[in-house]
Amino acid sequence: MTGEPAHGEDAADGALIERWRGGDERAATALVERHAPALARFAANLGARDDVEELVQDTFVRAFSSLDSFRGESSLRTWLFTIERRLLLDRRRTERRRREDVGVEEGTAVTEYDPLDGVVAAETEARLREAVGRLTTTQREVFTLRVTEGLSYREIADVVGSTEGAARVHYHNAMRAVKEYLS
Amino acid sequence: MRDCANAELRDLLPDYARGRLSGAGRAAVERHVASCADCAAELEILRAAGRALGVAPAVDVARIVAALPPAPARRSEPGVTSIESRRRPAAAHVPVRPWARRVAAIAAVVVGVVGITLARPGEHELPPVSLPTAGSPRDGAVEVASADRDVPVLTMAGGVGDLSEEELRTLLGELETIDDGTAFEVGDVALPAVSGIEEDTT
Numbered sequence: 001m002t003g004e005p006a007h008g009e010d011a012a013d014g015a016l017i018e019r020w021r022g023g024d025e026r027a028a029t030a031l032v033e034r035h036a037p038a039l040a041r042f043a044a045n046l047g048a049r050d051d052v053e054e055l056v057q058d059t060f061v062r063a064f065s066s067l068d069s070f071r072g073e074s075s076l077r078t079w080l081f082t083i084e085r086r087l088l089l090d091r092r093r094t095e096r097r098r099r100e101d102v103g104v105e106e107g108t109a110v111t112e113y114d115p116l117d118g119v120v121a122a123e124t125e126a127r128l129r130e131a132v133g134r135l136t137t138t139q140r141e142v143f144t145l146r147v148t149e150g151l152s153y154r155e156i157a158d159v160v161g162s163t164e165g166a167a168r169v170h171y172h173n174a175m176r177a178v179k180e181y182l183s
Numbered sequence: 184m185r186d187c188a189n190a191e192l193r194d195l196l197p198d199y200a201r202g203r204l205s206g207a208g209r210a211a212v213e214r215h216v217a218s219c220a221d222c223a224a225e226l227e228i229l230r231a232a233g234r235a236l237g238v239a240p241a242v243d244v245a246r247i248v249a250a251l252p253p254a255p256a257r258r259s260e261p262g263v264t265s266i267e268s269r270r271r272p273a274a275a276h277v278p279v280r281p282w283a284r285r286v287a288a289i290a291a292v293v294v295g296v297v298g299i300t301l302a303r304p305g306e307h308e309l310p311p312v313s314l315p316t317a318g319s320p321r322d323g324a325v326e327v328a329s330a331d332r333d334v335p336v337l338t339m340a341g342g343v344g345d346l347s348e349e350e351l352r353t354l355l356g357e358l359e360t361i362d363d364g365t366a367f368e369v370g371d372v373a374l375p376a377v378s379g380i381e382e383d384t385t
Binding site: 020021022023024025029032040052053064065124132143146147150175176 | 224
């Protein structure tokens with residue numbers, strides 16, 4: 001269920017991309033099956049709710065529209081995360097403007113984010129979700145990519161547009177904040 | 184809960200929690216965690232985070248695949264839908280007004296003439312451009328008006344007017360092929376009559 005990251009699977013992605021470039025549409029299905037769960041999870045952990053599938057679909061549409069020029073300088077999954085994050089940020093900006101237009105008072109990211117939908121199996125996990133929900137947007141992105149998706153700091157830096165060192169600092173700050181909330 | 188001072192090993196904890204370490208790295212983390220209460224506690228947090236945040240909402244793979252553009256090698260096959268037609272509607276396409284193509288053609292010629300003139304060795308001055316007077320334009324002259332009131336109207340003698348009907352049509356045809364993928368809006372640009380080009384009323 002976790003959907004293993006691209007580290008050891010770049011070659012498999014590369015082979016599927018080549019097959020797709022050659023006209024094999026089944027390769028597209030295989031690529032979506034490999035990466036859609038991680039994209040859906042990332043979106044949900046960043047606060048997407050009803051529009052998770054739409055966000056994942058838009059990410060793939062955008063990626064496949066330029067996949068024939070993908071050079072593999074980063075892993076495919078890292079590239080997909082980058083696209084999805086930008087789409088999500090664009091939507092948030094649009095939503096923020098819409099709220100401002102209708103005069104709705106905007107809350108902070110902390111109060112807006114409620115990851116406690118559905119049944120939570122254990123109290124620790126529930127509190128952990130709360131703790132992650134209280135992180136800043138960047139801390140939450142970095143924490144999720146490191147802990148849930150297993151990306152390296154270098155890959156995280158590519159996704160969030162920062163440096164490797166900054167990604168490491170964000171992660172450790174996030175972990176410290178989570179610990180403080182849980183203690 | 185405190186932070187362990189061994190930053191190098193702490194950095195490996197997420198990978199260890201996900202079972203992605205092997206060999207020496209794995210053994211080193213296990214040894215360290217066995218004697219470090221801070222890292223042991225952090226490891227528990229990471230495992231709990233993996234359970235709490237690791238659930239992926241279900242998505243319809245078939246629906247996503249159906250929305251994807253066709254593979255590059257299949258785009259020229261009959262019956263294969265193009266990328267553009269499969270995409271969701273994006274920003275509204277602004278139609279190009281018929282006379283806008285003409286303005287573009289004239290602008291291209293003016294730019295070309297100016298460019299050629301500037302490219303001549305030893306000549307560094309601007310090409311001769313006559314500012315307009317209230318008089319009527321000469322036969323075959325082309326005027327290009329700007330929407331910017333501060334930019335003067337340029338008059339170019341012997342430009343488009345020197346081209347034959349067939350050359351003009353060829354030029355416009357090529358501009359249309361360039362123009363196909365670009366939506367642009369020409370505002371309230373004053374468009375003077377241009378000799379040598381038939382009025383397009385479509």
